[in-house]
Amino acid sequence: MPRQVPTFSLYGETTDEVAEFWVHAESIPSRSRLHNWEIKPHRHDALFQILHIRCGSGEALLDGIWTRLHPRSVVTVPSRADHGFRFSPDVDGSVITFMARRLPVRSAGGPDFRRWLSSPRHIELDGDDPDGVYLAETLSRIEREVSAGPAGTPDLVEAYLASTLILLYRLGGGRQQGSIATRDQARFDRLVSLISDNFRSHRPVEFYAERLGLSSAHLNRIARLVSGKPTSHLIAERIVGEAKRDLVFSNLTVQLVASGLGFDDQAYFTRFFTRQTGMSPRQYRAREMARLTA
Known part of the structure; x- marks a missing residue:
């Protein structure tokens, strides 16, 4: 019998408990260093995650396959997808987690876009591509806005997330329907x-x-x-x-x-x-x- 993959919430909370506080951001080292730089395979029932590596390296377990992560790597993990990570001790980056039901681009993308979002993705950002540079900066801005707590601007975070996911879809080889x-x-x-x-x-x-x-x-x-x-x-x-x-x-x-x-x-x-x-x-x-x- 295959080993059961545990299902986690952000901090063990239920959907109702986090309804008003729907997005969270933290640095990769803040959690992974507590677990010897390894996040064991697990899944989230109601959460969507975006991981961004600014420097350092690592590996991501996506669809049962370990994928090498380099600087400027971005990984998207939809709800109910098994995933795990291993990081080098010099890693720097962020993990942005939000309620999947608050996915900010349901209306902006067509069915192909929604299908693309429903599977884990790994995208390498090109440092010479304007969209890649914009995405890296936008992910950092999301981290700063969310970390500001009540002082942050939820509408701005939601707009940033919409831009991020649409551009990731475009850069990740998706066929954008009616691109913005x-x-x-x-x-x-x-x-x-x-x-x-x-x-x-x-x-x-x-x-x-x-x-x-x-x-x-x-x-x-x-x-x-x-x-x-x-x-x-x-x-x-x-x-x-x-x-x-x-x-x-x-x-x-x-x-x-x-x-x-x-x-x-x-x-x-x-x-x-x-x-x-x-x-x-x-x-x-x-x-x-x-x-x-x-």
Whole structure:
């Protein structure tokens, strides 16, 4: 009888327990040095992982085969895929883990893309290729944003992840259906930045379109292409994300949270938050505080 491969969560938590904190990043040495530079074969039921080696070397067990990893190697591991790693003691890089159900590009890629993501992949980034350079820097940016904790920007992380997976698909030999043009990706990245700067002012979609020199319809097309969501949803998600952090990580009253997010009327804020999340701000705070103290 074959030896059973253990199934792990990120830290043993259930899906419900990490629903709000859906992405994690850590350096490769931080965990592997504790296990003599070897992560034994295992799988994750609900997690998708991206491993990036900046320097050093290693091996990855993918589909039952050990594959050599060199500097600028990237490995993607979908949920339920058996995998393991061995690293040299001089390795440096990161492991980014996120809930597979939050995969940020379901709508951006066609069925070929989704099939490509459903199997483990190993891609060597070319240091002379602009996309390879961009990917390496983007993975480092994701690590920094996630490591910043509440100070990080979830929408930016999600946009970075979408860019990363689409470009990995392209560089890994996948046949991209309706690939995102570099100009559209740059416009989307600028949109995310503008939303981060202006979401407290409750600017309409037309404001962002004008700042980018686009029509509202064109901006929505780009937003849907990259994220699968219209611009209005991205704005609402940014407001709700900030509200959630204030409710969990501060002692501010709901009225002060609302005021800090540009809502003059607490009742309107409560209706907005409830419409977006399915629960009132007070209910959300009580649920998350119960989880944190459990």
